[in-house]
Amino acid sequence: MAGEWHVRLVPQLPNAELIALCDIVPAKAQAALDKNKLPAIPIYSDMAEMLKKEQIDVVHVAIPSGAHMDTIIMAMEAGKNVISEKPLEIQLDRIDRMVETAQRCGVKLAGIFQNRWNPANRALKQAAIEGRYGRIAWAGCFTPWYRADKYYEDGGWRGTWKLDGGGAIMNQSVHAIDLLQWIVGPVKQVSAYASSRIHAKIEVEDTLSCSLQFENGAFGTIMGTTAMYPGGPVRIEVGGENGTACTEWSLKTWKFREERPEDKDMIERINGKQGASTGGGSSAADVPADFHALNIHHILSSWEAGKEADTCGSEARKAVAIILAMYESAKNNGKPVAVKQ
Ligand SMILES: NC(=O)c1ccc[n+]([C@@H]2O[C@H](COP(=O)([O-])OP(=O)(O)OC[C@H]3O[C@@H](n4cnc5c(N)ncnc54)[C@H](O)[C@@H]3O)[C@@H](O)[C@H]2O)c1
Numbered sequence: 001m002a003g004e005w006h007v008r009l010v011p012q013l014p015n016a017e018l019i020a021l022c023d024i025v026p027a028k029a030q031a032a033l034d035k036n037k038l039p040a041i042p043i044y045s046d047m048a049e050m051l052k053k054e055q056i057d058v059v060h061v062a063i064p065s066g067a068h069m070d071t072i073i074m075a076m077e078a079g080k081n082v083i084s085e086k087p088l089e090i091q092l093d094r095i096d097r098m099v100e101t102a103q104r105c106g107v108k109l110a111g112i113f114q115n116r117w118n119p120a121n122r123a124l125k126q127a128a129i130e131g132r133y134g135r136i137a138w139a140g141c142f143t144p145w146y147r148a149d150k151y152y153e154d155g156g157w158r159g160t161w162k163l164d165g166g167g168a169i170m171n172q173s174v175h176a177i178d179l180l181q182w183i184v185g186p187v188k189q190v191s192a193y194a195s196s197r198i199h200a201k202i203e204v205e206d207t208l209s210c211s212l213q214f215e216n217g218a219f220g221t222i223m224g225t226t227a228m229y230p231g232g233p234v235r236i237e238v239g240g241e242n243g244t245a246c247t248e249w250s251l252k253t254w255k256f257r258e259e260r261p262e263d264k265d266m267i268e269r270i271n272g273k274q275g276a277s278t279g280g281g282s283s284a285a286d287v288p289a290d291f292h293a294l295n296i297h298h299i300l301s302s303w304e305a306g307k308e309a310d311t312c313g314s315e316a317r318k319a320v321a322i323i324l325a326m327y328e329s330a331k332n333n334g335k336p337v338a339v340k341q
Contacts, residue, residue: 090165173224
């Protein structure tokens with residue numbers, strides 16, 4: 001799924017060219033080219049061979065999450081920069097090894113968190129940078145999604161601890177959790193409950209509910225599920241002494257004590273740019289590609305300018321640290337767990 005988006009988008013970018021594809025099932029790589037009516041390029045089933053034979057600057061990794069590290073380290077040790085799909089990996093020690101390898105090999109590593117390029121979410125972030133909320137009282141993210149059993153059956157790796165690293169939270173809510181910590185700041189401590197409510201065959205949670213405290217003292221909530229038919233948009237809400245703002249894919253609430261002239265039509269201006277979408281709520285296919293393109297373009301442009309991308313390895317680690325703390329808490333019946341920064 002996600003690999004096909006990269007195959008489609010890379011040729012559309014001004015600063016990139018699609019050179020080769022690799023999939024352990026080469027027919028899937030061919031199908032991605034065919035679907036996008038792209039000309040033939042070399043397809044490999046063995047990445048080591050691809051790295052040896054092709055002139056590549058950047059490897060895009062869109063394989064099962066728990067298999068990211070081996071592939072990413074192999075690419076970096078061959079001198080390639082890497083853009084990885086979310087989550088960067090499913091354990092912090094594995095992410096740390098990847099970040100260390102990038103430094104040792106003198107290459108760059110970045111993750112995809114495309115919803116940071118959604119203008120509605122960027123507005124919430126900008127308000128935080130400008131201190132417009134004042135002292136934040138509470139902030140939360142809700143991912144009320146739905147996935148049918150077939151979604152977990154396809155591919156064989158989804159819904160497993162080993163390769164998905166978790167369920168509704170590690171795979172789906174990771175986007176909203178990244179946005180929450182990006183906008184509000186580091187999470188200090190979490191207390192969570194989780195289980196699979198409707199998907200009988202998966203090992204991992206399809207629903208989690210968490211209460212938390214940020215390092216800045218604000219309280220918060222994280223809810224994520226793939227068990228709420230038919231699935232709706234992610235909600236991000238931040239509020240404090242001087243204002244409240246909220247997105248549900250588009251901008252829903254924008255109210256500040258000190259109103260600026262540009263606040264008046266902010267919702268119309270931001271939402272005018274947005275296409276209709278559940279943003280992945282009802283199906284993994286309903287993820288518009290535009291923000292992916294912006295995220296990839298930003299990463300490549302940052303690297304060209306000799307800078308780290310906003311979604312560099314250490315940044316993409318933050319959401320995973322929060323998620324793993326929530327899993328530990330849920331295993332211990334909601335016991336408060338400190339987030340390992
Ligand atoms: N950013 C997003 O919104 C988004 C959406 C969906 C998936 N993803 C992420 O993308 C990654 C892939 O998820 P998906 O749903 O596209 O999976 P998928 O099962 O649809 O595709 C995975 C592909 O990887 C291939 N593969 C497996 N192991 C491989 C290996 N070692 N080397 C080469 N090819 C290999 C498989 O044959 C398959 O074609 C995951 O990390 C997932 O979290 C991100």
